[in-house]
Amino acid sequence: MAELKLKNLQKTYEDGPTVIHGINLDIRDGEFMVFVGPSGCGKTTTLRMIAGLEDISGGELSIGRQVVNDVPAAKRGVAMVFQSYALYPHMTVRENMGFGLKLAKKPKAEIEAAVNRAAEVLQITHLLDRKPKALSGGQRQRVAIGRAIVRKPDVFLFDEPLSNLDASLRVQMRIELAKLHKELATTMIYVTHDQVEAMTLGDRIAVFNGGHIEQVGTPLELYESPANLFVAGFLGSPKMNFLPAKVLGGKLQLADKAVLDIRVDRPDGENVTIGVRPEHLRIAASGVSAVVDIVEHLGDTQIAYVHVQGVKEALALKLASGGQTPANGSTIQLAIDTQHCHVFGADGRALALRSREAVAA
Amino acid sequence: MKYSSKANLTAYAFLAPAIALLLVFSFWPVGFGSYIAFTKYNLIDAPVWVGLDNFRELLDDELFLMSLKNSAIYLIVVPVIQVLAILLAVLVNNNLPGIKYYRAAYYLPVVTTVSVIGVIWNFMYTEDGALNGILRWLHIINEPIGFLNDDRIALLAVMFVTIWRGLGWYMVLYLAGLQAISQDVYEAATLDGANAWQKFWRITVPLLMPTILLCSIMSVLAAVKAFEEVQIMTQGGPYQSTFTALYYAYEFGMKSLNFGRALAASFIVSLFCIALAWLNFRYLTPKTK
Numbered sequence: 001m002a003e004l005k006l007k008n009l010q011k012t013y014e015d016g017p018t019v020i021h022g023i024n025l026d027i028r029d030g031e032f033m034v035f036v037g038p039s040g041c042g043k044t045t046t047l048r049m050i051a052g053l054e055d056i057s058g059g060e061l062s063i064g065r066q067v068v069n070d071v072p073a074a075k076r077g078v079a080m081v082f083q084s085y086a087l088y089p090h091m092t093v094r095e096n097m098g099f100g101l102k103l104a105k106k107p108k109a110e111i112e113a114a115v116n117r118a119a120e121v122l123q124i125t126h127l128l129d130r131k132p133k134a135l136s137g138g139q140r141q142r143v144a145i146g147r148a149i150v151r152k153p154d155v156f157l158f159d160e161p162l163s164n165l166d167a168s169l170r171v172q173m174r175i176e177l178a179k180l181h182k183e184l185a186t187t188m189i190y191v192t193h194d195q196v197e198a199m200t201l202g203d204r205i206a207v208f209n210g211g212h213i214e215q216v217g218t219p220l221e222l223y224e225s226p227a228n229l230f231v232a233g234f235l236g237s238p239k240m241n242f243l244p245a246k247v248l249g250g251k252l253q254l255a256d257k258a259v260l261d262i263r264v265d266r267p268d269g270e271n272v273t274i275g276v277r278p279e280h281l282r283i284a285a286s287g288v289s290a291v292v293d294i295v296e297h298l299g300d301t302q303i304a305y306v307h308v309q310g311v312k313e314a315l316a317l318k319l320a321s322g323g324q325t326p327a328n329g330s331t332i333q334l335a336i337d338t339q340h341c342h343v344f345g346a347d348g349r350a351l352a353l354r355s356r357e358a359v360a361a
Numbered sequence: 362m363k364y365s366s367k368a369n370l371t372a373y374a375f376l377a378p379a380i381a382l383l384l385v386f387s388f389w390p391v392g393f394g395s396y397i398a399f400t401k402y403n404l405i406d407a408p409v410w411v412g413l414d415n416f417r418e419l420l421d422d423e424l425f426l427m428s429l430k431n432s433a434i435y436l437i438v439v440p441v442i443q444v445l446a447i448l449l450a451v452l453v454n455n456n457l458p459g460i461k462y463y464r465a466a467y468y469l470p471v472v473t474t475v476s477v478i479g480v481i482w483n484f485m486y487t488e489d490g491a492l493n494g495i496l497r498w499l500h501i502i503n504e505p506i507g508f509l510n511d512d513r514i515a516l517l518a519v520m521f522v523t524i525w526r527g528l529g530w531y532m533v534l535y536l537a538g539l540q541a542i543s544q545d546v547y548e549a550a551t552l553d554g555a556n557a558w559q560k561f562w563r564i565t566v567p568l569l570m571p572t573i574l575l576c577s578i579m580s581v582l583a584a585v586k587a588f589e590e591v592q593i594m595t596q597g598g599p600y601q602s603t604f605t606a607l608y609y610a611y612e613f614g615m616k617s618l619n620f621g622r623a624l625a626a627s628f629i630v631s632l633f634c635i636a637l638a639w640l641n642f643r644y645l646t647p648k649t650k
Contacts, residue, residue, distance in 0.1 A: 051552060052551075052552075053548050053551065053552075073551050073552050074551065074552060074553065074554035074555075075554075078552070079552060080548075080549070080552050082545045082548070082549060083545075084543060084545045086543065086545035086546050086548065086549040087546075087549075088546060088549070088550075088564065089546075089568065090567040090568055090570075090647065099550075099553050099555075099563075100552075100553035100554055103553055103554045103555055103559060104554055147549075147553075151553070
């Protein structure tokens, strides 16, 4: 087991762009850290630098208090599960899982015992003599995880391991990964662009964007207190609604002139953005006027997408399944739960709110 | 008419042109050639059935036995060309600057006609040719070597041209095979602690086995059927030392109009080809489970 320290970690490709701009991050021993972000944000590159598959252009990477910038991948004590599984197609499952130990010239009995133990944990003992092409996607993923477990690494690295699986298998594997982390209590770093995986698996989440880390925190911290517009918009499904507003006498005025009792210490006339999650909007007798675009029925809930004057994107609001369903094209009044609103300045950073008062219309 | 038989008819109708071409240009010549191998035939008179006489004459003919031996020696080309082509493919599979030009350069002999290649190498091999010049300049030899005049090395000199000529073709096939191997597999091996040599032997070679099988069969057949280089560079000489089995067939068929014996020789070469192809399949087919 080991903690990791990323100190001003940078990656610049030869004659190419800088893709990681100095990342600082401490990952605790035994922690499940999730790197999340859109495609091309640098999360996989960072993971590959930790694995030793990419050179580090600048900064320092420590694993278990040892600086490993120049330590070869195989000697860093890390094991990686690839998105494509990366199983050796010509080897059986048993050979795949024992390959690392075989190269390390471990005794046959020890390899056999380690492979059998990992196979039992992952319930793939009956597959040990098959080749990868005779396995389903989920089974291949288990074998890839098994190969990592057999090496008894200090750190597990997962590079979008569930993205090739179908939705139901993904849920099942997600639960199994969470259990595995509990059992092994080893440091795990997990890259995903799926926020549900990030929210459900991670002890902490690092949100990447454009080669920077935007925010690090527990899933609830990020959900409830996003540091900026990017994090606020990235986490949550449907995503947070954003409404442009102006500061007016310490309160906020929307484009349709409605004033919300959200108090900020900013000068009058400053443009800000109000962020409100779909569950904090509701239909009321009076409030902000909106036209219903479409209503999605998800079984336990309904999501209504509505247009509000002065707001480019449709706003999403969550409605109880058994409740009233507004007709498409109808005009409704929206109440905004100002106690759960977030306000972001012109630079996109979250602003401190002075006080939160009761729901305003 | 039932749907299935109608569908079958349609399928056969679509296949008919290809089957007709195969019948006329492949199966018929093979069948007729095999028949001629058991006859006396000189293109003018009708073939006369002689049973196994042509084969008996062949086995009594020292020149044919030497030609067969030369064709067997020619098989040395196979492992040499395969190993070199794999190594070359591994080298040019790197993303080094200008690597595309190297790939093109190695492939150039493949798209050059064999007659041009033969003429160029004849020049290269002459006593005052480039090869002797280089060897003398490097002080490896004092007297020029008669590459195509010395019956001890003429066959090797011709075989070298076959290797040079075919290398690019097999390199491209191996390159395609290498590029089909996922980079992730190599990265997984890196994390498993494999060094470059272990990756080559334990990952690259096993995953290239289907390509190795294909290239091996193709090069075995090409080696046994070696003819063009011999015809252009040595015409079987000196002292008939570069006679290969097919060149023997050509000599007896086209020059002596003894088509019965020529096709009997070809028949034996075909049997060799089938046996060697079977051996390749037997020992190089990747095991599946």
